[in-house]
Amino acid sequence: xxxxxxxxxxxxxxxxxxxxxxxxxxxxxxxxxxxxxxxxxxxxxxxxxxxxxxxxxxxxxxxxxxxxxxxxxxxxxxxxxxxxxxxxxxxxxxxxxxxxxxxxxxxxxxxxxxxxxxxxxxxxxxxxxxxxxxxxxxxxxxxxxxxxxxxxxxxxxxxxxxxxxxxxxxxxxxxxxxxxxxxxxxxxxxxxxxxxxxxx
Amino acid sequence: xxxxxxxxxxxxxxxxxxxxxxxxxxxxxxxxxxxxxxxxxxxxxxxxxxxxxxxxxxxxxxxxxxxxxxxxxxxxxxxxxxxxxxxxxxxxxxxxxxxxxxxxxxxxxxxxxxxxxxxxxxxxxxxxxxxxxxxxxxxxxxxxxxxxxxxxxxxxxxxxxxxxxxxxxxxxxxxxxxxxxxxxxxxxxxxxxxxxxxxx
DNA sequence: CGAATGACGAAATATGAAAAACGTCAGTCG
DNA sequence: CGACTGACGTTTTTCATATTTCGTCATTCG
Numbered sequence: 001x002x003x004x005x006x007x008x009x010x011x012x013x014x015x016x017x018x019x020x021x022x023x024x025x026x027x028x029x030x031x032x033x034x035x036x037x038x039x040x041x042x043x044x045x046x047x048x049x050x051x052x053x054x055x056x057x058x059x060x061x062x063x064x065x066x067x068x069x070x071x072x073x074x075x076x077x078x079x080x081x082x083x084x085x086x087x088x089x090x091x092x093x094x095x096x097x098x099x100x101x102x103x104x105x106x107x108x109x110x111x112x113x114x115x116x117x118x119x120x121x122x123x124x125x126x127x128x129x130x131x132x133x134x135x136x137x138x139x140x141x142x143x144x145x146x147x148x149x150x151x152x153x154x155x156x157x158x159x160x161x162x163x164x165x166x167x168x169x170x171x172x173x174x175x176x177x178x179x180x181x182x183x184x185x186x187x188x189x190x191x192x193x194x195x196x197x198x199x200x
Numbered sequence: 201x202x203x204x205x206x207x208x209x210x211x212x213x214x215x216x217x218x219x220x221x222x223x224x225x226x227x228x229x230x231x232x233x234x235x236x237x238x239x240x241x242x243x244x245x246x247x248x249x250x251x252x253x254x255x256x257x258x259x260x261x262x263x264x265x266x267x268x269x270x271x272x273x274x275x276x277x278x279x280x281x282x283x284x285x286x287x288x289x290x291x292x293x294x295x296x297x298x299x300x301x302x303x304x305x306x307x308x309x310x311x312x313x314x315x316x317x318x319x320x321x322x323x324x325x326x327x328x329x330x331x332x333x334x335x336x337x338x339x340x341x342x343x344x345x346x347x348x349x350x351x352x353x354x355x356x357x358x359x360x361x362x363x364x365x366x367x368x369x370x371x372x373x374x375x376x377x378x379x380x381x382x383x384x385x386x387x388x389x390x391x392x393x394x395x396x397x398x399x400x
Numbered sequence: 401c402g403a404a405t406g407a408c409g410a411a412a413t414a415t416g417a418a419a420a421a422c423g424t425c426a427g428t429c430g
Numbered sequence: 431c432g433a434c435t436g437a438c439g440t441t442t443t444t445c446a447t448a449t450t451t452c453g454t455c456a457t458t459c460g
Contacts, residue, residue, distance in 0.1 A: 033413095036451055047405050052453060123381060132383070161385045162394035166366035168375070175368070175375075181323060183332070185361045194362035198398035233443095236421055247435050252423065 016054045018044060020068060023061050031111045032062065032118070063126060066119050069112075070130040073101065074137075081137050087145030088196060091138065091163065095192045099170040106177060116173050135160050142199060151199045159199050166195040216254045218244060220268060223261050231311045232262065232318070263326060266319050269312075270330040273301065274337075281337050287345030288396060291338065291363065295392045299370040306377060316373050335360050342399060351399045359399050366395040 022043045026035045037058050041048040055061045080094050106113050119127055139160035145151040151159075169175050170188050186194075222243045226235045237258050241248040255261045280294050306313050319327055339360035345351040351359075369375050370388050386394075 037453085038451075048452085049406075049454080050404055053403080056453090058452070120378070123378065128382065158386045158390060159394070162391050165369045165391055166395060166398075168369055169365045172375075175372075178320070178323065182328060186358045190358060191362050191365055194359070194398045195366060198366075198394045237423090238421075248422085249424080249436080250434060253433080256423090258422075 012054070016064070019051060019054055019061065020064055024065055027065070027115065028109060028111050032115050037061075062115065062119075063124065066115070066124065067126050070126060074130060074133055076101075077134055077137055081141055086150060087141045087148060088150050088200075091141050091145070091199075092189075092192050092196060094138065094141075095167045095170055095195075096188060098167075099176075099188050102171060102173050102176055106173065113173060113177075120173065131164070135164060138163060145199070154199070163195050163199060166198070167192060212254070216264070219251060219254055219261065220264055224265055227265070227315065228309060228311050232315050237261075262315065262319075263324065266315070266324065267326050270326060274330060274333055276301075277334055277337055281341055286350060287341045287348060288350050288400075291341055291345070291399075292389075292392050292396060294338065294341075295367045295370055295395075296388060298367075299376075299388050302371060302373055302376055306373065313373060313377075320373065331364070335364060338363060345399070354399070363395050363399060366398070367392060 019040065023035070023040050026039055026043060030039075037051050038048045040061075041051050051061075055064065076097065077094060080097060081090055083090055083093075105116065135157070139156045142151060142154075142156040142159045142163075146153060146156065164171075169179060170191060219240065223235070223240050226239055226243060230239075237251050238248045240261075241251050251261075255264065276297065277294060280297060281290055283290055283293075305316065335357070339356045342351060342354075342356040342359045342363075346353060346356065364371075369379060370391060
């Protein structure tokens with residue numbers, strides 16, 4: 001790749017990023033369906049057709065935004081996973097952090113929540129991949145916990161998956177929305193402790 | 201209550217039951233929305249208006265059917281809970297049984313599954329009550345397990361709730377529908393064992 | 401020459417009137 | 431007298447149509 005090609009890629013990346021920023025702002029304000037590509041183009045002072053030089057469709061913008069947001073979530077999860085505390089505490093905090101973030105999105109960014117629900121209903125690969133990356137992260141935490149003597153010997157990948165499945169009620173956006181009204185005996189902390197016990 | 205009133209109640213109950221039977225058959229065959237009360241009435245050789253002497257609305261029929269089906273499910277769960285095997289085994293089989301029944305409904309009785317999804321989305325109290333009854337059943341199993349030395353001393357009600365939350369991926373109709381395609385490391389049995397470990 | 405656009409066909413969505421279904425009630429019939 | 435019904439007002443659904451939005455492409459412009 002020569003200097004000219006680098007410059008081309010740079011401007012291209014810059015454009016895609018600007019489009020994503022505009023789309024994210026408009027989607028959050030007006031909602032995904034109420035925002036059309038003409039709105040996004042006007043916001044950036046370009047023609048609607050020009051958008052399609054960078055994204056193959058409006059849905060493609062949605063996908064790219066989801067990917068970017070999930071990347072942020074992954075960075076946060078990775079940061080938590082590197083904290084210098086016990087594996088137990090990092091696993092616990094991971095779930096609680098996830099829980100808080102989901103609640104936050106549900107309440108203060110309702111439009112985003114709608115987009116998330118659509119993405120989950122349609123089973124986007126980007127979400128599956130994100131969950132798989134998270135699972136790898138947690139599996140590593142389990143291995144560290146085993147090495148540190150916190151957890152028993154076990155299949156770390158399986159344990160990570162089961163741990164995620166067990167805490168799905170705290171992280172799954174739709175379930176959280178439903179479960180808010182339910183009469184509950186235990187707190188989120190109780191459920192995490194329960195799942196942690198299964199690993200020890 | 202004298203003899204006459206008993207007879208009245210009997211015929212009334214008989215009518216409600218016949219209506220429910222007809223409605224259940226038609227709903228299963230044509231779907232809930234495609235079946236109207238006129239269809240149900242015609243099937244029974246009565247006028248649509250007469251239906252409303254027994255049910256205040258079509259939705260009321262839906263509610264009553266859900267209650268009847270959940271009652272059957274509860275009976276099955278209660279039967280399992282009384283088997284003369286260890287509490288561990290009964291808890292495990294309860295979840296696996298629930299899992300099988302949900303899968304069965306999803307595949308062979310798709311119309312019923314749609315009705316279930318609607319009921320869950322709308323958070324019908326009858327479902328909450330059913331789950332609460334199941335939880336009491338499981339809490340009792342946990343107590344028996346504690347008494348038998350299978351499980352450690354703990355809050356049985358909390359444990360039952362956490363156990364149900366942990367196995368929600370195996371029992372929640374919508375989640376099962378979604379998770380079918382996912383790449384999975386563990387089997388349903390693995391997840392149940394995981395949750396059981398948390399109680400021991 | 402390639403980035404950008406206006407014009408345009410295809411696809412999706414909003415609109416509104418017609419039809420169907422819901423649910424009520426005065427009145428019939430056994 | 432009371433179980434039951436036909437007729438009817440109201441609400442919901444359907445469906446054909448108009449409008450918007452999507453996404454493409456030949457053409458323009460720097």
